Amino acid sequence: MTKAKRLRYLFKSATVMVSLFALLAPLSAQAADPAVKAVRGSFFDFVDDPWKHVGKEEESARFLPDGMLVMEDGIIKDFGPYSELSSKYPKAQVTTVSDRIILPGFVDGHVHFPQTRVLGAYGLQLLPWLQDWIFPEETKYKDPEYAKVGVKHYFDNMLAAGTTTVQDFGTSFPNAVEAFFDEASRRNMRVICGIGGIDRNAPESFRTPPDMFYNESKRLIEKYHGKGRNLYAITPRFAYGDSSELLSMCGKLHKEYPDCWINTHVSENPTETRNAPLEHNTKDYLGCYEKFGLVGPKFTAGHGVWLSDSEFSRLNKAGASISVCPISNTFLGSGLFRLGRATDPNCRVRMTFGTDMGGGNRFSMIDVVDHMYKVGMCNNAMLDGSIDPRWHDDAESERNKLNAYRAFYSITLGGAEGLYLDDKIGNFKPGKEADFVVLDWKGGPPATAWHQSLICDKPATMKEAAQLLFGVMAVGDSRAVDETWVMGRRLYKKGSDFGLASTGTKSTNK
Ligand code: GUN
């Protein structure tokens, strides 16, 4: 070979090597990428509303007995059987979770963080309970230190209950809402909150004059809405406690910030349900919010125990949501929510389920579905919740029954849909945020281990998994929550303060 030929040959070989390297480099970089994390275990989630599949609810769910959830930067990158995905991601850091069922993180659509220290107050219906227990306690949140300690305690309890997303009522004091968003940001949780507007039927020191409410809401929207995972809800506390001026400020804020959520209460207790429409000169309770242009998508009202058929129908048409709060509705004696009516296929109303803690005396969404099962059974026994047997409707009666599919859908994907957050959370679809809860089906009170082992020791089919999940809600409780993960990071592990310590907080669940 001449010198010139040798040089040409060397040059060609080098070019080929460089091209090959350029081709392979991205592949090897991806395979070695330490940012790709995965969890291997049994997964259960939902792809549809089980009330659309009456009698065949399993069509709305997915169960992977040996699945793999692949995550990058806290976002779900892939999801499927381990046998298929393990070779696609050979270098992913895999955490294996055995003898557990993994579900999307629970969504609590209606809760009051400033009531953390007074849940379980004895013996009063809504209106005297607010005056005697709630307004005095929430007033303490004016003190920044009191608020700061309160929100830490609140989020510790939420994570220990498997809840990763909340729609919360801030109290009357903006500093408490700031403490809430700051603590949620430290944990990187997907949350919705806002100042609770109230300027009537409350002590003077607790009221939010309409101007102050408007200005402070605006300031907090600018500061927090859409920053990280924080979202702002314009929050008229309830029409019984709000003047027309305050509700019209809410309408004004809604026009200026159409992207924000709206959160309130409706038709919870008979006394306020009678009085709110009288004070706002409307035909019913929902009308108080309609009058100010508030009812539409991203509007949620808690409770809805005394809603008329007309109000259900208007909520359906508006694309608005009701938050179903059975623990609170029974604890405060408010009434029985008509689940079968809300899920009428001709007039389906979006729903979230909520603890309404402290009106609800539990933090746990597992307890919420346990209570809703019983409320549904009462309504079911009374045919459809109607008192007059001539209104009997078999199909409505059946829809009151909360089987495992309906229950766990309602606190995962259903909750996300109720909040218009189902593009971000609610199931294991790639592109969504990796929030999930690891359930130990034998982890409740002593009776659960025995009861659950009668069903099976390790679910191999969707039917077995659903039976175990029903056992978790009916025999177990939030002690079934073994781990809670937020954006691909484990923030709670039963029996340790792993994760919480790194946020500067300490677990209260030991
Ligand atoms: N209506 C207005 N405020 C409240 C509250 O704090 N809890 C409940 N359950 N209902 C309300």
Ligand code: ZN
């Ligand atoms: Zn409430």
